[in-house]
Amino acid sequence: MTAPMTQRNEHTDYEPDEPAATTDGDSPYWVGFAACLVLAGMLWSLSLWLPYKPPFATGVHLWIEFSRLLLHDTLRGVAIVLVGVAVSLVVFRRLAWLDRLLWRTNQRWFLLITSIIGFGLNAWFSYYALDHMPHIGDEVAMHFQAKNLALGQFYAKAPPEELTPFFDHEWIVHHKGRWFGRFFVGPSLVLVPGIWLGVPWLMNPILGGITILIFYALGRELLNEKAGRIAVLLALISPFRMGSFGWMMSHGGCILLMSLFALYLIKAVRDPRRYRYWIIAAIAGGAAVHFRPITVIAMSVPLGLVGAWRCRWRQVSVLSVLAFVLPLGCFAALFLGYNYAVTGDMMRTPFELWGQNEQLGFGPDKGLDYWPSHMGRGHTPAKGLDFINMNLDAMGVSLLGWGRGTLLLMVAALCLRWRRANFLLAVATIFSLAFIYFFYYSASVIYDMPRYWSESMAFMFLLAVGGLTSLRLVVGWSLRLFGVSDSGRRTRAGLWIAAVGLLVIGAGQIWPEFLAFHGNKILVDPTVRETLARQPLTNALVVIPSTWFREVYLMDKSMSGFMLNSPNLDGDVVFARDRGDEANVILHAHFPDRTLYRFV
Secondary structure (H helix, E strand, O other): OOHHHOOOOOOOOOOOOOOOOOOOOOOOOHHHHHHHHHHHHHHHHHHOOOOOOOOOOOHHHHHHHHHHHHHHHHHHHHHHHHHHHHHHHHOOHHHHHHHHHHHHOOHHHHHHHHHHHHHHHHHHHHHHHOOOOOOOHHHHHHHHHHHHHHOOOOOEEOOOHHHHHHHOOOOEEEEOOEEEEOOOHHHHHHHHHHHHHOOHHHHHHHHHHHHHHHHHHHHHHHOOHHHHHHHHHHHHOOHHHHHHOOOOOOHHHHHHHHHHHHHHHHHHHHOOOOHHHHHHHHHHHHHHHOOOHHHHHHHHHHHHHHHHHHOOHHHOOHHHHHHHHHHHHHHHHHHHHHHHHHHOOOOOOHHHHHOOOOOOOOEOOOOOOOOOHHHOOOEOHHHHHHHHHHHHHHHHHHOOOOOOHHHHHHHHHHHOOOOHHHHHHHHHHHHHHHHHHOOOOOOOEEOOEEHHHHHHHHHHHHHHHHHHHHHHHHHHHHHHHOOOOOHHHHHHHHHHHHHHHHHHHHHHHHHHHHHHHHOOOOOOOOHHHHHHHHOOOOOEEEEEEOOOOOOOOOOOOOHHHHOOOOOOOOOOEEEEEEOOHHHHHHHHHHOOOOEEEEOO
16 A cells, blocks of 8 residues: 555556557558457357356355356456457557547546446436335335434334234334334435435435545545546446445445545545545544444454554644544444434444344354244354355456456456555455455345445455556567557557457346346335326225245235335325235224225
């Protein structure tokens, strides 16, 4: 992390480039063109002998199969790069406009356009792919608590105990007559303006557009201006980023805050006399605790250790310390205050009330009490290693949509002597999350994305930028070795072509599966909402035929109606789980003035 801790010249501090080569026009290299295509064909053919789908396996066999998948995708990725280089050997000047567009566009226009595109892509994804509604129980619970907060209350009055089978839903806590979501308050607060405006699905996409700006700033701070721009382009094409800012969950807000925390902590360490750096870092880190506290603690370890090592301590004043500590203290007080307001105990979070065996660690009791045996309750180091494998696989697939070869591209960043300390910091930050969640009983890979690692997304993109720099240097060196003129421009043109080719392949292979996963209607289905829009009801009680998650896990369809309820159960329509005619009499007795309907 040497570079961000010392002053640097913004105009001359660029990444290493290949030596200048003599130019002798647009002379095509047909022999090289043919050789690259032949080699690309051979590598692609070899990939056909390898598997391309992850196996149902555990232990050593899982890692062996993962290595074969990694080789499969890497062979195809290298083949596409060779095709791009082949094309650049016969024509490259026509692609020069891409370089000019990327590097010469005014910084403000570049950031404005890319942030709008980032927001637009996330908004499209949230509205169409995710049906502008919660999709899983986590989202339903955060949405439920957002509605509580939007009504000016921390919790609603819980339904009577005899109505539990009708209104009990996963992650919605009944505690001392209070009814609230079990997750930390941050993600629900983000949704509150959307609740008021009727567009809760739009809040995380807005954060997605803002985060584009932070990715750029962090890339510029740790690497340089060009790296920041490339990181932004990679973020725009990322399925991982698309999903993370499409959900109504905690990850989008926490990604933004932890990226902002890292950015301003680095700035503060470099120049401790700038009090605003400490203040912004503390506000971002303190706010992130209200989203995912374990994640914040894990990421703060490598960032804090490197910061302490590189900090100019002689320039740190008492005011610098206060500028950092006081905002953190305020957010800590808010954290404890929310706990007290909801649970009645400052030291007990809503998260803890749902399950007593969800702590980090190993043992046969880890997990949720109502999980069926086939879901594998309990946690062991072997399962933790399997979960790391699953998250690595998901990161390779979804980070850029280029396949698992992306993992080797990220590792290639460490081959550079340029900014190596900063790339090592990026690896350490990602590893901190892999390490802490090694001790958690669930991998939580959902929709082919490593959710629990997502807050280190900015550092993933920076490693990918470093890998592309390494690849550019290797390709340029190879072209010069064979006496190819204009090797620098041909290399850049070849990589542009390869990037487009990988995007096309991803559009045909990775993106369809990714969108299909997100269109899954297993838990929450828009049919109830759409039917109510076509046939409005007033003063109604609607029961939805469904099993109960405590009886048959993952098959509880009643969430499709429950997500439409007011927490106070006082809306025009109240939705409940259908428990049969006899049991429904008890339910109806508590709502005698409402007309009872059964959704079919």
